[in-house]
Amino acid sequence: MxxxxxxxxxxxxxxxxxxxxxxxxxxxxxxxxxxxxxxxxxxxxxxxxxxxxxxxxxxxxxxxxxxxxxxxxxxxxxxxxxxxxxxxxxxxxxxxxxxxxxxxxxxxxxxxxxxxxxxxxxVEQAGSYTEEPATYKGSQGMQVSVLLVEKGDERLAMLEKEMAPYGFSFTSVNCDDAGALGNALAEVRGAAAILCRESALSDVMSLRNTSFEQSSRRRLPVICLGSDNSFHNRYRVAEAGAFAFFPDPVDIPELAERIESLAIERSANVQGRVLIVEDDAELAEHYCLVLQAAGIEAQAVSEPLHLMSNLADFEPDIVLMDVQIGEYSGVTLARLIRFEPRWLSLPIIYLSSEDDPENQLEALSKGADEFLMKPVSDSYLVRSVRIRCYRARQLSELMNRDSLTGLLKHSLIKEEVEKELARCRRSGERSCVVMLDLDHFKTVNDTWGHSQGDIVIRTLANLLRNRLRETDMIGRYGGEEFLVVLPECDVSSATELIRGIGESFSALFFVAGESSYQVTLSAGIAAINDFTNGEDALNAADQALYERKRGGRKGVTVYSSK
Missing domain, CATH: 1.20.120 (Four Helix Bundle (Hemerythrin (Met), subunit A))
Known part of the structure; x- marks a missing residue:
């Protein structure tokens, strides 16, 4: 936005x-x-x-x-x-x-x-709007950049080689060259993170903090590597401001996942979705305008009768609700929201002038999570909402994402197929569903071990995120199978896209000790619009994948009813 x-x-x-x-x-x-x-x-x-x-x-x-x-x-x-x-x-x-x-x-x-x-x-407007610093859009379709800050330690150079299959873009800078490091920080665009050894952490944090405004969301996340995994050392690293710490020997797949998640989160343009339940029209519009200007999606509900339908349509990260909305009690509405299992974990925050601690506790006991006291300044509102949306999205990611790849879980990616079919019926657009499978994956596990198999799976997940659009949905269907939903994409375009991804993936070399190996993938594509329900479209893509497997693997097959 x-x-x-x-x-x-x-x-x-x-x-x-x-x-x-x-x-x-x-x-x-x-x-x-x-x-x-x-x-x-x-x-x-x-x-x-x-x-x-x-x-x-x-x-x-x-x-x-x-x-x-x-x-x-x-x-x-x-x-x-x-x-x-x-x-x-x-x-x-x-x-x-x-x-x-x-x-x-x-x-x-x-x-x-x-x-x-x-x-x-x-009167002068209280808490007048101050322009938020520009944020940078980052997600699928954007290669994640990693700034390696060295200080006479060759282990970072070796790490870059080990992480090459994950598709990151690396830039190496010597920590002692402050000018070069400052220029590198200024030139970084899109989703990015800083990686350094603990010996360079102090210098890195100092220059990073002076290179960007204190209030800027653009300050890059710093990930620190070190040999001392004691509580006291980890505490020192956290106190310095690092976002993550990885002890030697570094878990490469976990490091790659953390780099990507931190880089994308810190660069994301929209930082949350907020539903505001407020019967004061001017106040609700004020809150929405301030939040939207800060890159946060906000929608207001003034009529409680429409609350549940708005929740289902908007799917917010958090709800801000007054304790009293006209003749309706916000406390009762919070309890009503909790009737539906899908909203049990939805954070509900009272935004109210209620200042009695006992009344606040009583209200919280009925289904909400926190109080924000009115009046609230614009800047405080934005900061509070960002923090709460971030935590809500973190928890949602843990529940809805596959732990190995960070992609949507099986049940959720299947739901996306149904949603896309419904959208296609409304808009008349053409869309595709793609089933992908790693070839001879059992051989990878048997020959190189399951840890290598995990690296292969994560690498493909990362490649898909980097090559696909933000509107595309990616899920881990099961084991070494992936499911992709491509909105507004016809069969011809989908075939060209997936074939290119397959060629890029098969060109990667995976290193295991002194040996290396390559892996290919097969894909089946089906046009979602050709089917009456999502399950049939999934089955068609699966049939096309099976035909590709029988036809020699390593390539793309489009479903045909003939």
Whole structure:
């Protein structure tokens, strides 16, 4: 998602602030009308509920739009009505229920009206938007770069040779040449990581931190290698700021996987998906605009009746939800979300003005995970959401990804075939499904050992990620079989693409001790649009793969019904 200019975002936020001020004045005018009824003893239960909900919105949103004093005053009045409002909310019929208004409530409403008039004259938007540093798109289709920082240690050069099959792009720089290292850091583009021995860690971290802005997401992850695997040494490395530590002898497949995951995560453009459940339209739009400008996908839901369908369509990483959404309780909505097993692990974070610790704990016990207190500044909101989305995605990756390759698990990649078939029916586009299999893989395991077999599997996974588009779906179907879904790709293009990947893979040499060997792959392709369901398309690709195996392996066969 392209980031908008600072001026354009600030302009849109200013429009939102003016809309908020206009609505706040209208709400307070209605509150004053009801307050007059309290002086005449004509106040109703429905009127109390309206006052409570209006004050709740004001207390949560006023600070964000530059009126913190208004928010605090509204919160104080809201607390006066809280107990009665909650009791009334639990009743089926509130018409005949008597209400007792606290003394001085009407005067408090009049004070609100005066406050909004005075403060809105010269208010400046609180937490004004500061342009986020540009982020870099990185995922499938982008080769991962590794900056090797040496300091008189030949082991890094040897490591580069061992990792060559994984398809990384390596650049070596001497740590003692600060100018060369600074230039190398400045020239790195896309998904990248720094690899160094612990003897060079201090110099690397110092130059890396001064080369990029403190707030920049562009600061490259540093992976440290060392001989001392003690707790105290690992603690020292972590304290220095390294993202990972690998002791000698280095586990090459695990190192390759960590480099790729860190490099791609740190360079990713969209840093999370957030569903905001908020009945204050201006506040919800403000949150969405600020998050979207920072590269975070955000969508707002103001009507709880649509909450579950929005969850299913948007599939967020986290949910930000007010404790009170109009007449609905956010606490009850959190419990309702947990009814569905697929959302049991979805982080739900209350974004609320509720400041009573006991009430917060009670709300958390009903199904949510955390509280963020309103008002929240734009920068704090962005940082908080990024951190929580990152942790949520890490956990999701662990649950949904194959541990060896980092690709989608069997059940999930099969679901992608069904999803793509449904999308093709809506759009009329042509798409393909591809089944790939490593040739004579049992011989690799029997001859060179299962650890070498794992290297071969991981290498193919990495090659597929580097050569395919972000929109393409890749999964480990089972053992040495892989499944790829290619949206908006006809059979001819898919054949050319997969054939090229097969040729590149078969040209790689895998080293085992003093020996080396090569591995080829076979593939079967089927056009998804030719079938009524995803399972049939999968079976067709599998049949095409079987024909390729019978025909001599090492190549591509397209399914034909003839």
């Amino acid at each position: 392209a980031l908008e200019s600072t001026g354009k975002i600030s302009s849109r936020l200013e429009v939102l602030r003016q809309r908020f001020l206009e609505r706040a004045k209208e709400d307070i005018q209605q509150l004053r009308t009801l307050a007059e009824k309290t002086r005449r003893g004509e106040f109703s239960a429905d009127g109390l509920l309206f006052c409570y909900q209006s004050l709740h919105r004001l207390s949560g949103s006023a600070g964000t739009f530059g009126l913190p004093e208004l928010g605090e005053a509204a919160k104080a009045l809201e607390k006066q009505l809280k107990v009665q409002a909650e009791e009334l909310g639990a009743l089926d019929d509130t018409v005949a229920h008597p209400v007792d208004i606290p003394a001085g409530f009407a005067d408090g409403i009049d004070a609100l009206a005066e406050l909004v008039e005075v403060k809105s004259q010269a």
